[in-house]
Amino acid sequence: MAEARNGLYIAGALILFAGWLCLSVAGAAIAFSKTDYPPFVGWVALAVAGALALVTMDKWVKALPAILGLSILNALLAVWRGYIGADTSRHFPRGRAALILITLVVSSFLANTVASRKLNPVDRVALFAFLVSQGWAIAGWPSLAGFICMPCCLLIAWGHERVQRSRRCGNTRVE
Amino acid sequence: MKENQKKIKRKLRSSGCPHISPHISLGLEAAAQSGNLGGIAGILTPGFGGLFGGGGAGSPGGGVYGGGSWGEDSMIYSVQPAAPPAKAPAKRKSFVSTLLGIRQHGQSFKGCMAQHADQYSLGGFASGAYYLALKQPPPTWLDAGLQFTYGNAINTLLFGSFGSAAATGVGEAPTLVGESMGTVTTFGRRTSDLMSLNLAGKGGLPQALSQASQGAKSVLGTLSTALGGGLKFTQQLTLGLGFAAGEALNCSVEQ
DSSP states (O other): OHHHHHHHHHHHHHHHHHHHHHHHHHHHHHHHSOOSSOHHHHHHHHHHHHHHHHHTHHHHHHHHHHHHHHHHHHHHHHHHHSBOTTOTTSBOOHHHHHHHHHHHHHHHHHHHHHHTSOOOHHHHHHHHHHHHHHHHHHHTTTOSHHHHHHHHHHHHHHHHHHHHHHHHHHHHHHO | OHHHHHHHHHHHHHTTOOOOOHHHHHHHHHHHHHTOHHHHHHHHHHHTTSTTTTSSTTGGGOSTTSOOOOOTTOSSSOSSOOOOOOOOOOOOOOHHHHHTOOBOTTOOHHHHHHHTTTTSSHHHHHHHHHHHHHSSOOOHHHHHHHHHHHOOHHHIIIIIOHHHHHHHGGGGHHHHHHHHTTTGGGTTOOSSSOOOSSSOOOOSOOGGGSSHHHHHHHHHHHHHHHHTTTOOHHHHHHHHHHHHHHHHHHHTSBO
């Protein structure tokens, strides 16, 4: 029973995440392209998506390693096959794919450390910057800049936590 | 007729193009003989940037095979425009096929699964959202970025490219091996190298997995956790198979 509930919870979370992703992509498309809709509609959609991400950060940060896992698997396939997805005409250099894979694996390690603790304000800012970087990585495809920024954001959160922890330990010793 | 020929040559000279290919000159002569200047305009339109645009039946086609009306001696054009293909009798769609069917008429199930493999993923959904917002498919780079980040690896692994399916399995080998250790090989486990399913085991770990493999197992476990991004292989498989099941449901019904 607990497993079924857990499965339903994961499925529900996945549907919500898919909805959020669609809202973000559609919002960005409307905001930055010439469409039938006025650009402010896209900006509103992006603002809503951003607000949702901020409000639900404590929840989705737990699933962040899993979401990155999808990307890692795709990156592995791209490194191995030399193209993306099912379309063999979508060639992608293996070296570049390997670099992206490294950034994703590093992000995954760092995301695990962030997911396992209570978030502080620096973590929240870093995680939001991580989301923006991911959007940049997709929108700026095939530029590596966004992908490199992703682990950097998490690295800031991880480094801040390490500094805080060492300070706490130092204070304890003094007392 | 000769006047026509002269007219054409004069126009060509005035257009600033001194070279006339033999095919075109042959065509010119043939057309001039049949007295059809419009067809010549149809030939020349693509080459001369619409210099003779609108000059006859051939020009709207904009190409050498653009369907002009030519004389019988023409060496470039066919004389008669192609007959329109016979329409197949309209097939009435059932409610189920309207709702679910994505497989085209005559298409195999595997072909349908391969064709739509990218669409049944988080990235595919996002591409769909882009299409709904802009009423046009997403640009190739955006589609590639979305597929790279949120594509369904399992689906593309199973149906995307059959040639590479076995090869890509190697990438998932650490997880598969890590998960299979200690489960599959417990059948008939014995304290010798002999593995048999029909002999009663005496207990104890098989020698192949006893001491030496522990280190390897922990390395593989760490590696698969790292590369799996904290998502167990079975969870990734479930997620991918969920999308694949949805696609299979739609591909099972013909349009």
